[in-house]
Amino acid sequence: MFFRLVLVASFGLGFFTSLQAQGVRLPQNRQPVAQTQPADLQGTLENVGSSGLTMVDSNNQTWRVFVPQNAKVQVTGTAEANFLRSGLGVEFEATVNDRGTIQEKVGELTIVTLSRKKPMGVFPANAVSDAQDGFGVGVEADLGNAKKKPHKRAKAGKTVAGTYRIVGRLAVGRGGKLSVHAGRGMFQIELAEQPTISVNVAHCNIARKGDKISVQGISMPARPGLAQAQVVNIVLSEPLTGIKKKRPSGKSSSRPPKKNRGLPEPAVEP
Numbered sequence: 001m002f003f004r005l006v007l008v009a010s011f012g013l014g015f016f017t018s019l020q021a022q023g024v025r026l027p028q029n030r031q032p033v034a035q036t037q038p039a040d041l042q043g044t045l046e047n048v049g050s051s052g053l054t055m056v057d058s059n060n061q062t063w064r065v066f067v068p069q070n071a072k073v074q075v076t077g078t079a080e081a082n083f084l085r086s087g088l089g090v091e092f093e094a095t096v097n098d099r100g101t102i103q104e105k106v107g108e109l110t111i112v113t114l115s116r117k118k119p120m121g122v123f124p125a126n127a128v129s130d131a132q133d134g135f136g137v138g139v140e141a142d143l144g145n146a147k148k149k150p151h152k153r154a155k156a157g158k159t160v161a162g163t164y165r166i167v168g169r170l171a172v173g174r175g176g177k178l179s180v181h182a183g184r185g186m187f188q189i190e191l192a193e194q195p196t197i198s199v200n201v202a203h204c205n206i207a208r209k210g211d212k213i214s215v216q217g218i219s220m221p222a223r224p225g226l227a228q229a230q231v232v233n234i235v236l237s238e239p240l241t242g243i244k245k246k247r248p249s250g251k252s253s254s255r256p257p258k259k260n261r262g263l264p265e266p267a268v269e270p
Helices: 002-021
Strands: 037-048 052-057 062-065 072-080 088-097 106-112 122-124 159-172 178-182 185-189 191-201 212-219 227-233
Touching: 037 062, 037 227, 052 212, 062 212, 088 185, 159 185
Parallel strands: 062 227, 072 227, 106 191
Antiparallel strands: 037 052, 037 212, 052 062, 072 191, 088 106, 088 159, 122 159, 159 178, 178 185, 212 227
16 A cells, blocks of 8 residues: 555656646645546647647547657558658568569558567568567568468578568658668569558657547646646548649740640639
8 A cells, every 4th residue: 555655646746747847837835746637538639749749628628748758659540642751660561572572563551650569670471460570580581481371482592482561661762762671671662553551650740630639647636637648549630641842833834735635624622
């Protein structure tokens, strides 16, 4: 019982310290009271800051939520192809030939957060988890000895042909060319014409106003509207899009106008 009281007291004081770090003023005539209660919030996101976020719950109450580094955060949704940029963590399945290259177009790709739980590497497609296979292996490794579904081995070299789940860091080149650095391997890939791009990241940076959010954590009755998150789940309300380049106006094109071979296009609604 004594250990539980000490734990609650230290956790409550730590919560007050985090609030003071955000510039929240505490009553000067009162000492911080180590008293917290569970918080289960659901609503819409208003803003994402450097140390936390602002949300409006189902009762139309505004909350400032502090998100510590050890909080579990998950943001899910979809994205368009023009959102892809260098530095993003990605995950996809593809068939690698005996030369270690991918010739088929990638139709499904997921934006992920690279971490110890999601390391870069090349894994068998039927692997249960990344932790089961360590920190990833290159396609040049001899995966034929693994107790997995057997893959066709090449006659020359150590490259093993087969279907793999590839996790790496994206590099976007000119002409829509994509490169993925996956630990010891680097792959050149080409997306399908209408790829399915999913989002499953462990940070709030890409979340936007209006996204659905749920928070589990603690709050303090003495400071209504303030909470500290332990679990944050955000669902994107719209697909993520990149910045579309606009053609400069006022410059005439040297190309001749195209002939009208059909019905005129409908006007774009504002």
